[in-house]
């Protein structure tokens with residue numbers, strides 16, 4: 326199959342990500358079937374699509390005609406066989422569990438046309454493992470959008486062990502057609518690029534929580550003037566459970582040092598998960614927490630966090646997960662809130678400054694995850 330042959334996309338799972346990705350497909354001119362296991366979930370997904378399209382229309386990003394035409398191309402559906410029988414490109418965004426992903430992929434393999442590409446929006450799970458449930462691992466790709474999918478530009482396209490270049494290329498061109506910024510992940514490795522580069526910072530937060538020093542507010546106060554949302558505040562905003570499970574996953578697949586601290590455990594067990602429960606590290610019952618900037622710690626600054634990102638990015642480069650410095654920076658700048666990737670930041674801040682921060686963390690916590698890499702020590706990476 327060639328990219329031009331892709332006419333119909335089927336979205337499996339109409340949750341937060343599913344309805345966002347479906348909207349992207351509709352706006353790019355495709356017919357999109359949106360499938361979930363029960364009508365009420367499909368209805369929720371359709372409501373999400375309608376709301377996003379209405380906002381784009383209000384802001385003048387699409388014309389009223391394009392809005393109506395996009396909605397007319399949406400096929401809300403529960404019947405799986407019907408949803409995939411004539412699909413060319415199928416994207417699953419069902420819950421993040423290998424067993425669920427594999428059983429969904431096996432069904433897709435059984436009922437969809439032989440030429441169809443099966444893409445997974447997994448945040449972390451191995452594409453090679455997911456593909457094993459199918460008879461067409463050459464046509465299975467990772468297709469990782471970021472939340473909210475209608476706004477965030479990055480799509481990480483991961484090659485599993487048996488994925489063909491052709492499947493990756495079709496995914497790449499489709500993402501471009503959806504006005505996204507696709508980045509190819511050449512090696513199917515934990516967290517792909519974006520989540521992997523950010524995970525050491527989450528580990529640092531978990532360790533600081535455990536130490537009790539500085540307090541989250543003292544730490545956040547030092548970072549907040551330079552970030553749209555301070556790190557602990559963000560952890561609460563996204564959910565302590567999400568941070569916990571990603572650390573737990575990295576502990577299993579990358580290094581046991583990522584194991585969530587007892588303090589994270591306690592928050593999880595108490596059900597104080599952050600914004601969604603009204604309390605986490607901060608109290609959210611009266612809205613966004615107030616952080617007293619006068620409490621800023623002198624022990625940490627933003628360069629500690631950047632140093633962790635750059636160091637992990639050098640591992641991603643060295644292991645061949647991403648092809649180049651430019652690709653890593655492209656992924657990092659388009660998946661998150663920063664306008665620059667870690668290598669561009671390192672070049673402007675100076676590797677010597679970041680190395681000093683990293684050595685400081687390495688000495689303090691004595692973890693290999695924080696150990697400066699050779700590339701980091703050399704510090705002559707050109708962007």
Ligand SMILES: NC(=O)c1ccc[n+]([C@@H]2O[C@H](COP(=O)([O-])OP(=O)(O)OC[C@H]3O[C@@H](n4cnc5c(N)ncnc54)[C@H](O)[C@@H]3O)[C@@H](O)[C@H]2O)c1
Pocket residue numbers: 337338339340341342343360361362363366417418419420421422425429446447448449469470471472
């Ligand atoms: N939420 C995020 O921030 C985010 C970001 C990037 C990637 N992801 C990944 O996207 C995937 C989905 O996440 P989400 O946040 O949209 O979850 P969600 O819980 O909002 O939605 C999942 C949907 O899948 C449906 N579902 C379950 N089994 C199904 C099946 N067999 N067929 C069809 N639908 C089925 C559920 O009913 C639910 O509506 C996960 O793999 C997650 O890791 C999430």
